[in-house]
Amino acid sequence: xxxxxxxxxxxxxxxxxxxxxxxxxxxxxxxxxxxxxxxxxxxxxxxxxxxxxxxxxxxxxxxxxxxxxxxxxxxxxxxxxxxxxxxxxxxxxxxxxxxxxxxxxxxxxxxxxxxxxxxxxxxxxxxxxxxxxxxxxxxxxxxxxxxxxxxxxxxxxxxxxxxxxxxxxxxxxxxxxxxx
Amino acid sequence: xxxxxxxxxxxxxxxxxxxxxxxxxxxxxxxxxxxxxxxxxxxxxxxxxxxxxxxxxxxxxxxxxxxxxxxxxxxxxxxxxxxxxxxxxxxxxxxxxxxxxxxxxxxxxxxxxxxxxxxxxxxxxxxxxxxxxxxxxxxxxxxxxxxxxxxxxxxxxxxxxxxxxxxxxxxxxxxxxxxxxxxxxxxxxxxxxxxxxxxxxxxxxxxxxxxxxxxxxxxxxxxxxxxxxxxxxxxxxxxxxxxxxxxxxxxxxxxxxxxxxxxxxxxxxxxxxxxxxxxxxxxxxxxxxxxxxxxxxxxxxxxxxxxxxxxxxxxxxxxxxxxxxxxxxxxxxxxxxxxxxxxxxxxxxxxxxxxxxxxxxxxxxxxxxxxxxxxxxxxxxxxxxxxxxxxxxxxxxxxxxxxxxxxxxxxxxxx
Numbered sequence: 181x182x183x184x185x186x187x188x189x190x191x192x193x194x195x196x197x198x199x200x201x202x203x204x205x206x207x208x209x210x211x212x213x214x215x216x217x218x219x220x221x222x223x224x225x226x227x228x229x230x231x232x233x234x235x236x237x238x239x240x241x242x243x244x245x246x247x248x249x250x251x252x253x254x255x256x257x258x259x260x261x262x263x264x265x266x267x268x269x270x271x272x273x274x275x276x277x278x279x280x281x282x283x284x285x286x287x288x289x290x291x292x293x294x295x296x297x298x299x300x301x302x303x304x305x306x307x308x309x310x311x312x313x314x315x316x317x318x319x320x321x322x323x324x325x326x327x328x329x330x331x332x333x334x335x336x337x338x339x340x341x342x343x344x345x346x347x348x349x350x351x352x353x354x355x356x357x358x359x360x
Numbered sequence: 361x362x363x364x365x366x367x368x369x370x371x372x373x374x375x376x377x378x379x380x381x382x383x384x385x386x387x388x389x390x391x392x393x394x395x396x397x398x399x400x401x402x403x404x405x406x407x408x409x410x411x412x413x414x415x416x417x418x419x420x421x422x423x424x425x426x427x428x429x430x431x432x433x434x435x436x437x438x439x440x441x442x443x444x445x446x447x448x449x450x451x452x453x454x455x456x457x458x459x460x461x462x463x464x465x466x467x468x469x470x471x472x473x474x475x476x477x478x479x480x481x482x483x484x485x486x487x488x489x490x491x492x493x494x495x496x497x498x499x500x501x502x503x504x505x506x507x508x509x510x511x512x513x514x515x516x517x518x519x520x521x522x523x524x525x526x527x528x529x530x531x532x533x534x535x536x537x538x539x540x541x542x543x544x545x546x547x548x549x550x551x552x553x554x555x556x557x558x559x560x561x562x563x564x565x566x567x568x569x570x571x572x573x574x575x576x577x578x579x580x581x582x583x584x585x586x587x588x589x590x591x592x593x594x595x596x597x598x599x600x601x602x603x604x605x606x607x608x609x610x611x612x613x614x615x616x617x618x619x620x621x622x623x624x625x626x627x628x629x630x631x632x633x634x635x636x637x638x639x640x641x642x643x644x645x646x647x648x649x650x651x652x653x654x655x656x657x658x659x660x661x662x663x664x665x666x667x668x669x670x671x672x673x674x675x676x677x678x679x680x681x682x683x684x685x686x687x688x689x690x691x692x693x694x695x696x697x698x699x700x701x702x703x704x705x706x707x708x709x710x711x712x713x714x715x716x717x718x719x720x721x722x723x724x725x726x727x728x729x730x731x732x733x734x735x736x737x738x739x740x741x742x743x744x745x746x747x748x749x750x751x752x753x754x755x756x757x758x759x760x761x762x763x764x765x766x767x768x769x770x771x772x773x774x775x
Binding site: 210211212213214215217218219220221222223224225226259295296297298299300302303304306307310327328329330331334335339340 | 462464481482483484485486489492493496523524526530537539540541542543544547549550567568569574576577578579580581588589590592593606608611612613633634635636637650652656657678680681694696700702725743744768769
């Protein structure tokens with residue numbers, strides 16, 4: 181039985197070879213050498229130094245304190261970029277700061293809670309930052325002094341939230357002073 | 361090799377051997393939803409014996425089981441009774457020769473009753489590549505029996521997430537050989553294959569979310585599209601490489617397309633609100649996307665030039681991450697239930713036949729199709745942990761692929 185199988189296999193292989201040489205006229209190699217078929221995957225070089233960031237400029241201690249008190253986050257309702265009355269109250273502090281310190285430039289960072297999708301939330305965070313900028317513009321703060329950016333749901337202030345109170349702390353617009 | 365030549369070989373062998381009956385693969389394959397197949401442990405041709413961790417016959421058996429087209433019956437040695445008791449009419453055996461770091465694999469697909477050879481292949485390579493050599497043979501088996509390509513040399517690019525750190529990583533379709541591609545300390549999200557050797561993704565490398573393009577073999581990457589806003593969610597047309605993505609360069613996210621070299625930028629949606637997550641149809645004529653123009657995010661489709669925008673999902677209040685199937689007949693997406701958890705759904709492009717696929721507890725997110733369109737991979741999130749699973753669109757053959765707990769936003773490559 182074993183011998184017959186071997187003979188059988190041999191004959192089938194012969195048939196294969198016949199078929200290939202017969203049809204293609206191409207020399208068929210019985211062994212496929214895969215040694216050069218696979219290339220190693222290479223990681224991208226670390227280029228983190230390219231991160232320009234939005235660091236704090238060199239201000240006096242007094243001004244730093246004033247900035248820190250005025251630039252507190254503004255919070256939003258679920259899946260919304262409408263400014264609440266609490267948010268508008270807080271934005272009053274931002275307006276005053278920017279009216280008094282006419283050389284300050286800021287960036288507004290829009291954030292979302294961790295419940296939705298990353299794709300949609302990066303767009304929602306953008307709208308939250310924009311609506312804050314538009315509000316500031318109504319008080320004469322020029323757009324050139326304000327940049328916007330979205331982190332979507334990628335940088336929560338609170339992680340692994342299980343309560344609405346916790347989620348609410350993540351739906352925010354943050355402010356940072358642009359260094360240069 | 362196609363089925364015709366296979367049958368020819370079979371006929372030839374029958375003639376040569378004057379066997380009583382021809383083994384008809386077509387008839388055999390047609391009898392089952394998933395083809396029963398035996399897999400026997402390979403034997404060494406010399407005194408050097410493989411002790412793992414990679415055993416080619418286990419890799420081949422695992423592949424055939426994974427792709428959902430087979431029911432695998434494993435056996436240490438040839439056991440016709442065991443095979444036939446589970447209706448397996450064909451089986452795989454083979455041998456290997458170890459010589460230093462080189463391995464030669466001989467793999468055979470045979471008829472259980474006669475042990476007659478159906479297709480044999482012989483591969484040589486470095487022992488480190490033994491998984492891939494085994495995948496190669498499993499691909500041969502699929503191609504032989506189904507006429508379709510096997511996806512066992514495909515990869516999945518994904519976000520490897522730990523707390524706020526999010527890196528782009530690559531793994532084989534089965535979760536093996538994971539490599540972190542981005543070694544920076546910023547957020548990297550929305551990875552997508554541009555082709556088999558290049559990926560696109562969104563990185564905050566320069567502070568803002570811009571699109572980058574990198575070669576997975578050279579380790580080089582370049583800024584691809586950037587603006588004062590966000591660039592996100594790239595998806596590449598399978599027909600001509602045109603890249604669709606979302607950009608907020610005019611204030612809010614809209615969908616744009618550009619050529620593979622980032623030239624010829626066109627704006628497809630013009631709408632105040634969020635338009636994002638483009639996913640090309642396999643023929644390149646249309647794309648699915650997400651828009652909140654109705655008040656909350658829902659799935660829409662439009663032509664490749666932005667014409668004929670129309671909504672296709674109406675159930676629920678939150679749908680995103682559409683993924684158009686390679687066969688074109690379905691769009692997979694994730695939709696949120698009243699508890700705030702996502703599940704994977706499929707829907708026909710005309711908006712009919714919305715079906716929920718996933719039953720797993722936790723949130724089921726980010727569908728991506730296997731290259732052959734037979735499986736949907738997705739991430740199951742339980743707490744902070746995300747792992748990759750695959751499932752057939754009918755909800756069967758659910759399989760957990762990773763156990764690392766750090767997988768988000770997978771994108772499955774082409775074959």
